[in-house]
Structures are given as C-alpha cells and as structure tokens.
Amino acid sequence: MGVTIKTIAKELGVSYATVSRALNDHPDVNEETKKRVISKANEMGYQPNAIARGLVNNETKTIGLVIPDITNPFFPQVARGVEEAAVTADYNIFLCNTNWNPEREDHYVNALMQKQIDGLIMTPSSEDVNHLKNLLNSQLKTVFISSFIPLNDYTSIIVDNAKGTEKAMNYLIKKGHRNIAFIGAGEERYANQERLKGYKNSLKKHDIKIEDKYITNVKNSYDRKSGFDLMNQIIDNFNKKKLPTAVICYNDLLALGVIQALRLKGFKIPEDMAVIGFDDISFSSLPEVQLTTIAQPKYEMGKIALETLIEKIKTGSEKKFENKIVLSPELKIRATT
Amino acid sequence: MGVTIKTIAKELGVSYATVSRALNDHPDVNEETKKRVISKANEMGYQPNAIARGLVNNETKTIGLVIPDITNPFFPQVARGVEEAAVTADYNIFLCNTNWNPEREDHYVNALMQKQIDGLIMTPSSEDVNHLKNLLNSQLKTVFISSFIPLNDYTSIIVDNAKGTEKAMNYLIKKGHRNIAFIGAGEERYANQERLKGYKNSLKKHDIKIEDKYITNVKNSYDRKSGFDLMNQIIDNFNKKKLPTAVICYNDLLALGVIQALRLKGFKIPEDMAVIGFDDISFSSLPEVQLTTIAQPKYEMGKIALETLIEKIKTGSEKKFENKIVLSPELKIRATT
DNA sequence: ATGAAAGCGCTAACAG
C-alpha cells in the first residue's frame, strides 16, 4: 500500500539498493543521485518501515518499561526520566503496568521479548524474579529500578536507602526526639532492610536503645490505607505516655495514612508527633500536605536507567557493569517535623 | 541466534511451513504432528518473532499513546484505562510524552508510524493538529482523548463539558451564590468554550446577569502557578465587597493555585469563597485537599478510547464512526464548597 | 496433511 523503497527505485530507474544506500547516507553513493533519491522520497512521502529494518538489523530501537502501576505517584516521574533520555537516544518505549501481579509481569515480559525489544527497564513486583523464566534464560539487556536484584548481568538503579533514613533520624534526634517509631514494609524487601539499617545505625551512634516495640511492618500493600490502619493500631497498643514522638515511614503513602490517623485522633503534627516519609511523591510537596520526606531522585533514576541500558545494548556483552548504581537521597524538611 | 521456526522444523524433520501452521493452530494439520511441534517448541523455548510476523501480516498488535505529560496527574489514570483494555485485546502500547511541544508531537507520531503501529490514541497539545502532516495524510486509525478534533475519520472521547460546569453552577446557585467567577483556559480550547457555555447557561436559567468582569482566562499554562497568580490579580482588582463569593476553575490544578492564593490572603474556604475545579485528579481527593470538583471519568475515557480504536482497526474503513463520544462528568462535592 | 516457494520491506555482502 504505502510507498516503499522499491516504488521510489522504479520511479527513478535505479536499483532499490541504491535507494537504501542514499536514504541511509551511505558513504559510497554519488552525491547527485543521493539528492535525487532524497527529494523523490520526500515528494512521495516515503516513510521507512522500521519493522522491516528491525528484522534485518536485529534491532528495533524499542525498549520496554515494566512497572507496577503508573497511577502510583512514584512512577510517572521515573517514566518521564526514562522517556526523556529515550528521545535523545532515539528509542521508543513500551509501557506496561503489571498491577503488582507476577503473572502479568511475566506475560508482559514475554510479549515484549517477542516484539524484539532491545532492552528492558523494570520495577518488579517483588525482588524474587524467578517467575520471569524467559527473561532469566535470555540475554535481554535489563536494568532494574528501585529494587535490587543481585544477579549477574543485571544492574539495579537504587537510592542509598540506609543513608536516607539515617539522615532523617539524625535530624529527628537533633530536634530532641528519642522515641522514634519505624513503620516498615516487611523484611523481605531489600529497600526495607536498608532503611531499617539506617534507622538502627543512627540510634546506635547516638547511644539510644533500639526498641523492638517501635519497629512495625505493614502487611500487604504500602498505601495510605495500610498506614492509616497501622497507626491506629499503634495508638491503641501503646500506653499514651509511652507513645513515640516521631515516626518514620517506609514511604510517603504510608506517611499520609499515618498522618490522617493521627489527626483523626486529635494529635497535632508535628507538635504531638513528627512524621517523615520516603520518596517525595508529588503529593508530598503540596502546600496542603507539606510532608517532610526523604526524596528519591525519581526522574534521574529513570534517566540513568535508560542511559545505562543503552550503554549495555551498545557494548554487547563484553563489558562488565556494576550490579548496582546507588544515588543519593535528599532529606526535604517540610511541615510535618 | 534464538530458536526459530526453522530450527524446530529441522529437529522434527518436517517443513517449516508445517511448524508455522501447527503453532498457529491452523485447521488442516494433523493433530499428532501439531502436538509434536508444540511440545518441541516448548522444549526448545521457542518464542515467535512478532516483528517478522508483523512484516507479513501488516499488523503489529501495537498502538501508540501520545500525551502531553504523564507527570500531569490527569494522564496516569487515562493511561491505565488504555492499558487495561489493551491487555485484554492483546495489544502493547508505546508511551510518548510530547511535553506540550508540537514539534515533538509530530516527531513521535512519525516515529510510531514508522514502527507500524496499528492505531494511535492521542491528546494533542492543541486542537489545531495541522502540524501533524504525516498523520493527516495517512490512514492511521486514530482516537483523540479529551480534545475535540472535528475531522472526519477521527473520533474524540470527551466529557460533556457544558453539562459539567452547569451542574456545578446549579449547585452553587442553590447554595445561595450569585456572584460566581469563571477562570478559564483561553477561548481557543473547545473544552473551555463548552465549560464557559455551561457556566452561562446556568446563569441564564436562574436569571442571573452574566458579568464579563467575572470571566477571566489564564494565559499559557493551566497549572497551579497560573491559578495562584490569576487569583491574586483578581483579589487586587476587585473592590473587596464586590468580589465573587465562588469561583469555578477550568481544572483542578488551577483551583489548587486559587485556593493557595486565597488562603495566603486570609480567606476562609468555603466560608469566604467557594472553589470548584474540573477533572478530579488524584490530588483533589486527598483528605488534606478535599477539592469539590467536576470529575472526568479518566480511566473510562482511556478504556473506551482503546476499545473504539480496536473496533476501528478491526472493521477497516467501511464502517463510519461517531465524531465524538461524550461521557458524563460527575460533580464531587467535597470541602471547598 | 504436508512441502516448496514466494514475498513482506529492508540491509548487506558481492560483483562489476
């Protein structure tokens, strides 16, 4: 239907190889004919068929971005970073939301592999990626974001989680807090382990006893509701005077739920209880919210992910890459502390 | 490199046409051999090459989603809707952020066309789409979201904008408001015209005079800052007692800026001034925000966009489609009115 | 029911 390389070859009375060469700015092709070809191509509205090109070149200039949920405010920024870097490298990206569902994750990865993506960026629903058999058996260049997958040949772009919570803790302690709670996301998550480590480190350095009763974990989801529910439990479980004076949460969504629970019970923030989150999602900087938080450089993470992915693609398998690239989090002090 | 149809044909000592047929569940192929082929394929970890398949079938099972900015809280929900419908139809989607830049928009559309997408869903940066020459010259099936493009062969998924503002106005008037301001997004936008129409309609029906001084427009961007600035201007321009008692904004982001300006000037909301937005972005339902707003069914819009796109693709060009599909907005009454 | 062969649109040797 469309105009192909052959159509324009026929028009010009040259072989279609010549047209291909001209269009690809190949060195040995007469300047004159090159011009003729190009102008003819424009005239006829020729659009190269990237699919056909991909078939012969074994490269599609396409990468996959598989994330849990673009609706979760953490990811749009990441996606933006990925994309911004992708335009400059001339790649297009397939967006896939797994909805935190491992089967769907696998389904997507397979679909993308069949579509011959050149590389994959993903935030898996869990750090156990053994369900992604085809991916693991493949040579597909892959970069993980925000989860640490300690496998060879993969690199993970993460933030220095321990340093993040440690900064936040140091700040709280300097402000006079001694009884600080940690609301985590379960022990399996690498990021949670690290954040807890930072929490404990700071406590140790300041000679403050680590109290298990101050360390709790949310069960399934890391959303507002979980934070809300858990905080209510905490308030109920503690003798009023033994309540912590500050709480640091695994992420901002949890922190928002925590705050809501506190307000509903009549607590003043930060006077009665200081609250710190992690991530710095878009919600947190709203004037109405003003959540103190440990910011992840989300946009940058996406950008770096894409850039290292491209590098991996370009260099084949000879070069060794780091297993993780660690960025620095930043403590954003706002109104909840 | 990978295992292809030929590899497995050789293994089995059959022609590769047979393998193709077996794998595609073609009617006339012996049940026995079909089984052998399939099990062999699984054994060898065969993955069909969708690129090659696309080349011969002229169909890639891929569509493009071109939006201004996934970071704008309106779009993640839309994207989610598109994607959710896409999985069931077995399509993958290319995500492109144009950053409200028409050249980039054109660049992306071209890139996607070269990658042989089967269809396109897009929210253009402006309703004038004449810069998208290649798209307009092509037969590419296209559905627009949230902008009305009155061209033949295209269909736009929009909300009944006039009805939306009219509902909101009726509600405000019933609450006793008589001096109500409208903060628009400029006269060019179809949605703005419609929303303004709804505003005026309600006024007329209630025999309230339409006053031009109450109708203003934000200049370039429809974000929080614009709303903030414009509201400050309004407060300064009006004699205190002649200020409107309510304001209805083109979108939620503007409304948030408006609220911020008001609060900073000491206004109580909703007592001193009621504020209504449009869209119902994620921010608006936060307990900290509780913005009354006219909700667009964003997820649904995305879903319907994908579904009608698929239908267009399936039916070729014989069938005629509506030029617009209009959904109903819903007034969500919260704390700012 | 199966095989042989053509061809989708393109690039990349290989000749000349």
Next chain:
DNA sequence: CTGTTAGCGCTTTCAT
C-alpha cells in the same frame, strides 16, 4: 559508484 542477490523470520498460496 551501482546493480544483483541473499536473507532476516514468518505466513500463505500453490502443488502434491
């Protein structure tokens, strides 16, 4: 510098 040819992996006639 240009044309001829093979082939990327697959589907689909056309024979058998």
